Amino acid sequence: MFLSLATTHRPATDLGYLLMKHPDRVHEFELAFGRAFVLFPQSDEARCEAALVLDIDPVGLVRGHGASDGPLDHYVNDRPYAASSFLSVAINRAFRSAMAGSSRERPDLAATAIPLEITVTPLRVRGSETLVRQLFEPLGWRVDLDVVAGRAGPSAYATLRLSGTLTLADALNHLYVLIPVLDTDKHYWIGEDEVDKLIAKGGAWLHGHPAREIIATRYLKRRRGLVRAALARLAPEEAEEETGAGRPAAQPGREERLEAPLRLHDVRLDAVAGALAASGASVVADLGCGEGRLLMRLVKMRQFRTIIGLDASSASLQRASERLGLEQATGPRAERVVLLHGALTYRDDRWHGAEAVALVEVIEHLDPDRLPALEEVVFGAAKPRTVIVTTPNADHNVLFDGLRAGAFRHPDHRFEWSRAEMQAWAGRIGEQYGYAAVHSGLGEAHPEFGAPSQMVVFTR
Template identity: 50%
Template structure:
């Protein structure tokens, strides 16, 4: 069973193709071996240069270890347990290996190079044999909506007997430009789905595994229901629960997007996200040869997702362990924080008890081991709270624009003066960008509860005043597709303290 991942470095890239080794946490100069419950996984690099790097995951399956402990009385006891395709075809066993051998990469973590997990990479993935009873069309329907250029070639039953036709296996080649973590989650979910069966015991926590891996793409996938049923082996009780939770995520999208359809706007505004490639089979030329495949395009990603990624990247870069999510709402960012083990203590604060109740219900569905890392508190951000002092970082994601301008100094004192975390990350809409939203009237705001939506200059002025008054350095970044004249849809500021700055700020206030 073989999986290869190839990264090719563009000429203008600031990174090397061998950075793939940092992302996978496997050094290109070494071949490594990992024991699995059903065999052995090998990781090696057939090629590793600054321009092109290929990592290979080779899985050796021991059929005897798969059935060890089963007795003759079990329903599945048969010769088929020992003579089967498991050593060769990419199934749920490969998905398990991805989750164990490439765990850090799957979860978007890289301790040595924390900026790398958010880097968009040109990737090519090859799998020599994938069970796919729906044929090439089924493989395309699974991967093309995620931005992959798909080449699925049927594997013949026997080359010596072409009249026997094709088998239900395909050679799968995927080309796309996306994060490595996203590519691995696609494989982790969809390989068992194409196979149609799990080769391990299906427990109730499979729903949590599915939602964690597919949170950023499964709710909007056109084959969402079919994927969910196949992933959960058609166990109706699990399927119903999973689909309900996916629908809840999907229903939350307009609220996360500040009531504006920012996915469509991103494309209209000149985003690089042009959607999935639909013409994945090269057309024949007049001379009988085939045209090259179209350049792979990244899947369109909502601004809400890009915003959370930017916040998470900023937090990881600081090394923060204890984090406040101020104005946490219904817990969308809290789930991302919980999914990253780097964050050891997380506190969500919101003025709305209803929002906190919804956040609690969502968080309760996550694995129980995570519960001790998080607490939710009801409170207004314009009032100081001694319990919020001493944290490494705080986030105000799409919060300040909901505060009446006369109350902003009170919020600034509460967060930057009283709580005083070492780092504060703030995001807010860029009001200049609003003219690109066709469904937004002139002078209108993206959400009915917004009290203002600042221009870039207004946000920079506010951030600078916070830095002067409270002793923070300030760095402003753009989030989302950038218009040459109007900037990006979201603006992000990272505030940081130092010992000297803290002392100066305290003396100035005295």
């Protein structure tokens, strides 16, 4: 897949300063799913063009994902070749400073609208040319769409050309949000952090976009709770009218809203960090590390020689890397903190040497029929000396205002266990894999319903 950015602003070579890329070099970036290259096919005062090219490893995309419905269905697809969320991730990786509107050498120009020509090809368009125009034209773009011919007529793939006079930051943020909107098939798990990402990249222009509901719906893969939360933040006054007088509009992160007054997530992470320290381990792993909040605590604890973070979301890993400062000279040593892209339901020797591992609010996101696979990987194959698991205490849910009976705290939870169910599960793990289990509550305990969260420390 290919993205071209060109300008005729004089001198056009200023584009290199805006992108923080030297036109005489080829710039290479490692991604979780392959490599990205930035090069300049043309660079003179009259016109300068930068190209972002992705080289995606199709085998690497599915390595470790287990059996499929057919022998080739995971391998024979358009993901390595058509512009999609992979390209959005690469744009953010290669042009992060430009997306933020910053430039050391040309700060005034970064805030100035300049003539831009953009080409994206091949782009999968799940919709009509009318949809493409509906998305880009209100933002000031002139749109030209060349649909690739197929054997039986027009295909779902096209070359998109945009031209207009905008700031480079606005242009890149438009692409970052709208390319996945046209494709609708993000390569990573969609969670509440995607609402934050949509607001961060699109909030400046999306709140006034006539198609904002379409954009939010397709960007968030039709997850209704997340879409409502995004729209409430984009247009809070309209959300308040729609929900009725005196009835609060939907806000993002139901689980965070419920638990925030208790500072439960901080309590949880502090308890897990303390349990990892008490285990005496020097090599530890956070399985399902997300954006690295637990890892941030662990890097401050000198007893840990190696700290591993594993997650199925490459976007979360990228944000964890930024949070930890892994690419900065002042960040932790590369050999001390290792971030891995992978799934917990498949064996992975890269982290199996960890002496202690943590699964913080992870198991409840798995379908119950997938939980045995995680058990076998963690307790059967890796066999760390210590395993720490936290999960919500469903008994406590009756105390949360606004949480209806039987509902889960998070829209992606597949189950939430009572204390008795957690104890039964831990007992079975102990018998099957040879671990002793110690239970504790996290947060202030209610005399009848217990603490809001529960933790089990398994040792062998």
